[in-house]
Amino acid sequence: MTLADILRPSCALFPDFDGTMVDIAPQPHAVLVPQPLIDAVRALHGLLGGAVAVISGRPIAQIDAFLQPLQLPVAGVHGAERRGVDGKLVLLHTHPLDHVERAARALAARHPGLIVETKRGSLALHYRQAPELEDECLQAMQAAVDASPGVTLLRGKMVAEAKPGGASKGRAIEDFLSEPPFAGRTPVFIGDDVTDEAGFSTVQRLGGIGIKVGEGATVAWRRLPDPSALRSELEAAVAARTPRTA
Numbered sequence: 001m002t003l004a005d006i007l008r009p010s011c012a013l014f015p016d017f018d019g020t021m022v023d024i025a026p027q028p029h030a031v032l033v034p035q036p037l038i039d040a041v042r043a044l045h046g047l048l049g050g051a052v053a054v055i056s057g058r059p060i061a062q063i064d065a066f067l068q069p070l071q072l073p074v075a076g077v078h079g080a081e082r083r084g085v086d087g088k089l090v091l092l093h094t095h096p097l098d099h100v101e102r103a104a105r106a107l108a109a110r111h112p113g114l115i116v117e118t119k120r121g122s123l124a125l126h127y128r129q130a131p132e133l134e135d136e137c138l139q140a141m142q143a144a145v146d147a148s149p150g151v152t153l154l155r156g157k158m159v160a161e162a163k164p165g166g167a168s169k170g171r172a173i174e175d176f177l178s179e180p181p182f183a184g185r186t187p188v189f190i191g192d193d194v195t196d197e198a199g200f201s202t203v204q205r206l207g208g209i210g211i212k213v214g215e216g217a218t219v220a221w222r223r224l225p226d227p228s229a230l231r232s233e234l235e236a237a238v239a240a241r242t243p244r245t246a
Contacts, residue, residue: 001222003188003233004240006209012051012185013044014173014199015230017063019157019192020213023227026128028058028117033066040234042070047241050085050181055169055189055199057154057161059119060089077122078154078195079172080164084179092164094121095150100162103144107137121164128158156195169195170202177206190230191220 007013015021018031021041025031045052053073054063060076060083075082082090101118104125108114113130114137116123127137138153141160145153152165173189176182187208189199193216200210200220210220213230224230 003211003230003237006188007044007048007237007241008186009048009241010185011048011208012053012177012182012187013048014053014055014176014187014189014203015041016169016189016191016193016196016199016213017054017056017058017066020190020196020227020230021234022066024128024157027115028126031066034231036235037231038067038070040231040238041067041072043238043242044234045070045072047238048185051185053176053182055079055172055191055196057124057156057195073176075169075172075176077119078161078163078167079169079175080119080121080167082172082175084176085181090175092121092167094164095148097121097123097148097151097162099147100141100144100151103140107133107140121167122161124159124161126159131158134158154195156193168198170198173199173202174206190224192227 018024022031022033055075056063057078060074060081063074064071073085080092100123104116108116111130115126125137127133138160142153145151145162150165151162154161154163187203189203190211191199192213204210211222212218212220213224
C-alpha cells in the first residue's frame with residue numbers, strides 16, 4: 001500500500017521534516033529542500049482540504065523558512081509551540097535550562113565538532129560530526145536534565161535534546177485533531193526517529209497510520225527506506241488525486 005492508496009480526501013497528513021521529507025544534513029542549517037517537495041506539499045494541502053501540518057523538533061520559524069512560500073500549520077520544538085490553521089500560536093509553559101546550557105556549552109568548548117542549538121524552551125546538543133562523543137554527550141546532558149525540574153531528555157539521531165516535559169509530537173497531533181480542518185479525519189503521521197514513536201503510537205491508537213522512514217525499531221505499521229522514497233510517494237499521491245486534462 002502506497003501513499004497514493006492511503007491519502008484519501010478524508011485523511012489528515014502530519015509529516016516530520018528532518019530525515020523524513022528532507023535528507024539529514026551535517027549541520028541543521030544546511031538542509032536542502034527540493035522544489036518538487038514544496039510543490040507536492042502545496043498540492044496535498046489543497047487536496048486534503050488544508051489538513052496538512054508539519055510536526056517537527058525545529059522551531060516553527062525555521063520550518064517556514066525552509067518551506068517558503070508555504071506557511072502551513074506546524075508543531076515546532078516537539079510540540080512546545082504550535083500554530084493552527086488560524087495562525088494562532090500556542091506555547092507550552094517552559095522551564096529554565098541554565099544547567100543544561102552550561103553543561104552543553106562547556107562540552108562544546110572542549111570539542112569543536114559539537115554544535116549547541118538553542119530553541120524556545122529547548123536546547124539540543126548535536127554530535128553528528130563527532131559520533132565518538134555520544135556517550136559523553138548523553139551523560140552530560142542527562143546529568144544536567146536531572147538537575148532541571150520540568151525538563152526531560154530526548155534522544156534522536158546524533159542529538160540529545162532537553163525539552164519541556166509536557167511536550168510531545170503525539171500530544172501535538174491530538175491537539176490538531178481537535179480542531180478544523182483536522183477533526184474527524186484519519187491521521188497519517190510520517191517520521192524517521194525515536195522522537196517520532198509517540199506520534200506513531202498516537203495516530204495508530206486513533207485509527208490512523210504511522211509510517212517510519214529509514215531503519216530502526218518502530219511501532220509504525222509501515223516503512224519507507226529514505227526521504228527520497230517518501231518524496232516520490234508524495235508526488236505519486238498528488239498525481240493520483242489530480243484530474244487529468246485532455
